[in-house]
Amino acid sequence: MDFGILSVIIFLPMFVAFSMLILPIGAKGTRNFAFLTSIIIFILVGLVYYNFELSGYMQFREHHTWISTYGIYYSLGIDGFSLIILMLIATLIPSAYLWLWDGRTKGYWISMMLIQTGITGTLFSQDLILFYFFWEAMLLPVFMIIGMFGTGNRVFSTIKITVYTIMGSLFMLISILYLGVAFFNNYGFWSFALNDIVQITNLSRTEELWLFAGFMIAFAIKIPLFPFHTWLLETYSNSPTGGVFLLSSIMAKLGVYGIVRFVMPIFPELYKEFAPYFVWIGIFGLIYFGIAALMQINIKKMFAYSSASHLGFIVTGIFSLNAYGMTGAAFLIIAHAMATGGLFLLVGKMEYNLGIKAIPALGGIAKKAPIFTVFFGIMLLSIVGLPGTNGFVSEFLIILGAFGFSPSAGVVSASTVLIAASFMFWMFQKAILSDSGNDVSQMKDLNFKEIIGMLPLAFLIIAMGIYPDWFFYKIEPTIQHYLIDILEIRNY
Numbered sequence: 367m368d369f370g371i372l373s374v375i376i377f378l379p380m381f382v383a384f385s386m387l388i389l390p391i392g393a394k395g396t397r398n399f400a401f402l403t404s405i406i407i408f409i410l411v412g413l414v415y416y417n418f419e420l421s422g423y424m425q426f427r428e429h430h431t432w433i434s435t436y437g438i439y440y441s442l443g444i445d446g447f448s449l450i451i452l453m454l455i456a457t458l459i460p461s462a463y464l465w466l467w468d469g470r471t472k473g474y475w476i477s478m479m480l481i482q483t484g485i486t487g488t489l490f491s492q493d494l495i496l497f498y499f500f501w502e503a504m505l506l507p508v509f510m511i512i513g514m515f516g517t518g519n520r521v522f523s524t525i526k527i528t529v530y531t532i533m534g535s536l537f538m539l540i541s542i543l544y545l546g547v548a549f550f551n552n553y554g555f556w557s558f559a560l561n562d563i564v565q566i567t568n569l570s571r572t573e574e575l576w577l578f579a580g581f582m583i584a585f586a587i588k589i590p591l592f593p594f595h596t597w598l599l600e601t602y603s604n605s606p607t608g609g610v611f612l613l614s615s616i617m618a619k620l621g622v623y624g625i626v627r628f629v630m631p632i633f634p635e636l637y638k639e640f641a642p643y644f645v646w647i648g649i650f651g652l653i654y655f656g657i658a659a660l661m662q663i664n665i666k667k668m669f670a671y672s673s674a675s676h677l678g679f680i681v682t683g684i685f686s687l688n689a690y691g692m693t694g695a696a697f698l699i700i701a702h703a704m705a706t707g708g709l710f711l712l713v714g715k716m717e718y719n720l721g722i723k724a725i726p727a728l729g730g731i732a733k734k735a736p737i738f739t740v741f742f743g744i745m746l747l748s749i750v751g752l753p754g755t756n757g758f759v760s761e762f763l764i765i766l767g768a769f770g771f772s773p774s775a776g777v778v779s780a781s782t783v784l785i786a787a788s789f790m791f792w793m794f795q796k797a798i799l800s801d802s803g804n805d806v807s808q809m810k811d812l813n814f815k816e817i818i819g820m821l822p823l824a825f826l827i828i829a830m831g832i833y834p835d836w837f838f839y840k841i842e843p844t845i846q847h848y849l850i851d852i853l854e855i856r857n858y
Contacts, residue, residue, distance in 0.1 A: 372426050372442045375410050375452075376487045379403055383479035386472065393472040397463070400475045404460040404482075411456035418449055418840065422847025424492065432496070436546070437556030441492040446844030447626055447696060448489050450837070451619060454700050455485060457822055458615055458707055464819030465711045466608050474515055474608065477507035481612055488620055494542045494558040494628070498535070501624075504617070505531055511609040512601065519604060530597045534584035541580030544573075545632070564631050578633045578640075585629070588621030589677050592651045602670035607714030610666075614673045615707030619699050622680055631852050637685075638853060644685040645771055649779050651678025656785035660792075663725050666717070668793060669709055672749065675786065676702045682779060683764040687855055691767020692845050693838065698760035700837070701830065704823045705748035705757060712742050715816070719809045728797035735811040739798055741820045746794055748827045750787045756830035 382403045386396040418425060424443035432440045444452060459482060466478075484504020491497035505528075513524035545566065546558050552568045569577070587594045602610050630637050652675050659671035676698065683695025715738070716731070732739040748757035761783060769776030812820065830837055849855045 370428055371410055371414060372428055372444065372490050375407055375414075376442075376483055376490065378407060379479035380483040383476045383483075386479075387476055391472075393470060393475065396472045396475040397467065397470065400479050401460065401463045403479065404456075404463055407482075408456045408460055411452055414444070415449065415453060415840075418444075418446075420839065420843050422446065422843040422845075422851070427492075432493075435556070436558075437562075438495045438558055439493045440496060441559055442490040443492050444490060445847075446841040447848075448623070450696060450700060450841055451489055451623060452486070454619075454703050455482070455489070455616055457826070458611075458703065461819040461822055462608065462611050462707070462711065464815045465714070467815050470608075471515075474511065474606075477511050478608060478612075480504075480507040481511075485612075485616055485620065489623065492560050494545065494560065494563060496558075497628070498539055498542055501538075501620075502535060505535075508609060508612065508617070512605050515606040515609070519600065522600065522604075527597045527601045530587050530594070534587035534594075537580040538584035541577045544577060548573075560628065560631065574633060574636055578629065578636045581624070581629050581632075585621040585624040588624070589618055589681065590621075590674060591647060591678065591681060592654055595651075595655075595674055598670055598674055602673075603664070603666050607711060607717075610670075611707050611710050611714075614670075614710055615703040618673065618677055619680075619703060622677070622684060622695070622699060625681075626684055626848070630848060634853050638687060638855075641685040641687050642772070645682050645768065645775055648678040648680070648682030648685065649768075649775060649782065651675065652682070652779065653782050653785065654678075656782065656789070660785065660789040662789075665713055665725050665728070665793065665797060666710075668725070668789065669706065669713060672786065672789070673702070673706050676706070676749070679761065679764055679779070682775070683767055686764070686767035686771040687849070687853065688767050688770040689842075689845050689849060690763050690770055692848065693841065694760050694763025694765075694767055696841055696845070697756065697763060697830075697834065697837065701748055701756035701760045701827070704827055705745045708741065708745040708820060708823045709749070711820070712738065712745070715812075716809065721808075725793055725797045729799075730801045731798045731809055733801070734807070734809040737812045737817065738809075741812070741824055742798060743794070744824045744827055746790050748831075750790050751783055754828065754831045756827050756834070759831055759834045 382399050386399060414426060422445060424445050426444055428440070428442040430440040432438045481504055484500050487500030488497060488504060491500055509524050509528055512527070513521060542558065545563050546556060548566050548569055549563060550556050552566055583594070590598055602613065605613065655671045655675035655678060659668045659675060662668040662671065680695045680698050680702070683691040683698065686692065748755040751757040751761040765776060765780045768779040
């Protein structure tokens with residue numbers, strides 16, 4: 367496995383995208399090449415997973431000089447935490463392509479492939495400048511998809527999310543450059559490699575606080591954490607199905623990944639010091655966004671707030687400073703991405719067929735589209751955390767982690783799970799099951815491609831809920847490494 371497999375996974379979609387841009391190939395041909403590329407990447411990721419050793423350290427390392435004068439390197443690697451997100455990306459994107467099969471333009475498919483390159487590059491980067499390069503690169507095609515193919519006031523939504531993300535990225539870039547200068551002053555040569563940056567010893571507490579804040583603001587906007595969430599509603603509501611699918615199921619998770627990958631090892635003492643605040647910010651977000659979801663009648667807005675609510679739960683887990691919470695957070699990243707991504711695809715079909723989003727204007731869909739209803743129910747039960755689904759396993763572990771961190775945090779986080787059950791079951795009964803008398807005659811059931819696209823998500827939701835150990839054994843050494851070697855917590 368020494369042929370640079372991570373680089374192939376990163377750049378193959380970009381190579382295909384630029385080839386399609388140059389060649390006189392239409393939308394259908396571009397779509398077919400995009401889907402074939404996603405299948406090839408899925409196979410490559412399977413090879414990575416199969417050959418991944420049970421270790422908490424970086425594997426499949428690639429290290430090449432990029433800008434040697436300033437110590438900037440093309441440095442890649444993965445550990446257990448990035449491996450599970452890689453598997454998630456490789457599974458979700460082919461499924462999404464099957465759902466987006468018809469009616470998309472050539473530019474849409476090219477943008478989707480470029481987004482995949484940016485996402486995987488961000489996931490593998492072990493140099494802070496390289497990470498920032500891919501972090502920004504993955505945003506540009508997202509803005510194009512929202513601005514060109516969105517609905518409603520899509521231009522305003524694009525401008526708003528652009529301003530938010532650029533401001534957050536600017537804070538992070540300043541922090542990265544400051545760390546590079548600090549390393550040079552400390553050791554006499556330039557480097558932005560994560561392994562070197564963590565060795566800096568000449569920063570004052572005030573400097574560390576400002577740098578910590580710079581990174582956290584960028585990642586909090588991406589997640590989003592309260593109060594950096596005001597871009598959420600308009601963007602999710604006005605984005606096309608592919609855009610909101612990527613934002614909710616993958617890109618938001620990269621904000622959590624950034625915290626674990628960079629904030630934790632660079633600022634371990636501050637990470638532990640501010641952990642109580644972020645545990646409660648996560649719990650507050652779980653409650654706040656859950657109540658906001660309960661108040662919505664627009665189904666797309668409801669799922670937007672539901673997504674933010676569960677991301678708050680994930681943040682609670684990664685700051686719980688114990689193995690239960692961190693493992694549960696990693697598990698919930700996968701569970702939430704599959705369930706929420708699947709629901710947004712299903713809602714996109716509902717919106718396309720009926721042209722309506724308001725819950726009171728729906729109803730009776732179960733009779734018109736029984737297969738649609740079955741998959742919708744599976745995704746919903748995972749969000750609610752029903753035993754037998756991966757949502758239950760992840761939420762149970764995070765609640766255990768919250769109890770280990772603080773009994774009061776455990777009690778509150780356990781009780782707030784009822785909020786998701788309340789609005790999800792109400793919505794399911796009102797919009798899908800009940801015969802309201804509204805005209806839903808245009809609703810069509812899933813076709814063959816849509817069923818095939820949804821089956822892997824439904825299978826994994828149930829399989830991971832019934833037998834989660836197949837997942838745990840790959841990530842457990844990485845969690846131990848984070849807690850013991852980075853945070854120096856022995857009793858976790």
